[in-house]
Amino acid sequence: MTRIVVEQKVLKENDRIAAALRARFRDAGVFCLNLISSPGAGKTTLLERTLEGFPAGERVAVLTGDIQTENDARRLACFGFPVRQITTGGTCHLEARMVERALADWRLEDLELLFIENVGNLVCPSSYDLGEALKVVLLSVPEGDDKPLKYPAIFHKAELLVLNKLDLLPYTPFDLERARAHARRIHPGMEILEVSCTTGAGLNTWRQWLKERREAARREAALTR
Amino acid sequence: MHELSLAQTLLETVEAEARRRPGAHVVTVGVRVGELSGVDPEALSFSFEALVADTALAPLALAIERCPRRHRCPRCDFTFAATDSDFACPRCGSTPTRCVGGDELELTFLEVEEP
Structure with a gap:
């Protein structure tokens, strides 16, 4: 019997495309x-609120992943920015090659901001790098x-936690302080924003966060170029 | 439940390796699965067994090494397996400590019977 040492990532091919x-x-x-969450947490609604706040001509686009239906792409397309649905046909997460294929005929030079809305699932999407700047x-x-x-996997890997539907706090036993503590136990120093896409509370802070991170990414890119 | 597609990826890698060694029979595949990898080792085993059964590679065992979440203490540089309840350094008591491992999902070895 011979033991051959391999030592390679199982998702090597996905990671290659993501890189x-x-x-x-x-x-x-x-x-x-x-963007990653369980189904119904409000990814599409957060994107609607985000897109509606952008001026016409903003260089933003969305790829939205679902197992079935083009509903999300339809909801998001009405803001006038490029939107494309990725229908996985059963796969519970997006993979880098799906993103690569969906972007094949887009000119990335025309964009500054790209949202990838993953399939609703808190588990599987955490394993697949899509080439994003952050989760x-x-x-x-x-x-x-x-x-x-x-x-824990997704809370460990995501840089930002957006707590949504804050308007429902009075009707549930959800404890905001406990949620923050749990997130930071898994991910010390995790950034946390609290919003309600229904009332609009906290959305300005989210927009400000986006703006700052975009600018930081732009500065970083300028330095490495 | 992405373990099925991960098992498929694993199997393809093993098949490629087997093709490079004509006559050899792969007996065991070793993988390392971290606690933070988002992969359920039992679901991976189950999927792998189901897929292997229909291939020329059967019987083929999957040996899973589970890896705990690991932290490093910034003060005394000690690295330790961390549990969910306490990420403080067990040596010097410092907190916070930094997560330095536990999201592994790696193919580590193949055990092969050569002719």
Whole structure:
């Protein structure tokens, strides 16, 4: 019996494509975010609120992933920015090659900001790098404040936690302080924003966060070029 | 449930390796699965068994090494396996400590019977 040492990542091929995408985003000056949450936490609604706040001509686009239907792309297309649906046909997450294929005929040079809305799922998307600058995880109040402890992988990997549906706090036992503590136990120093896409509370802070991160990414890209 | 597609990826890698060694039979595949990888080792085993059964590679065992989340203490440089409840350094008591591992999802070795 011979033991052959291999030592390679199982998702080597995905990581290779993701690295190529990341290089393309960097060269084109595109700041790319990968939005991850369970189904119904409000990814599409957060994007609607975000897109409606942008002036016409803003260089922003969205790729939105779902197992079935083009509903999300339809909801997002009415703001006049490029939107493309990725229908996975059963796969519970997006993979780098799906993003690569969806972007094939887009000129990245025309964009500055790209949102990738992942398939609703707190588990599987955490394993797949899509070439994004950073991952954002959404958690909504009705889901419960224990989710960071139950799904540590995504809370560990995401740079920002957006707590959504804050308007529902009075109707649930969700404890904001406990949710923050759970998230930071998994991810010390995690950035956390609190919003309600229904009332609009906190959305200005989210827009400000986006603006600052875009500018930081732009400065960084200018330095490495 | 992305373990099925991960098992498929693993199997393709093993098949490629097997083609490079004609006559050899791969007996065991070793993988390392970290606590923060988002992968359920049992679901991975189950998917792998189901997929292997229909291939020329059967029987093929999957040996999973589970890796805990690991932290490093910025004060005394000690690296330790961290549990969910306490990320403080077990040597000097410092907190916070920095997460330095636990998201592994790696193919580590193949055990092969050569002719």
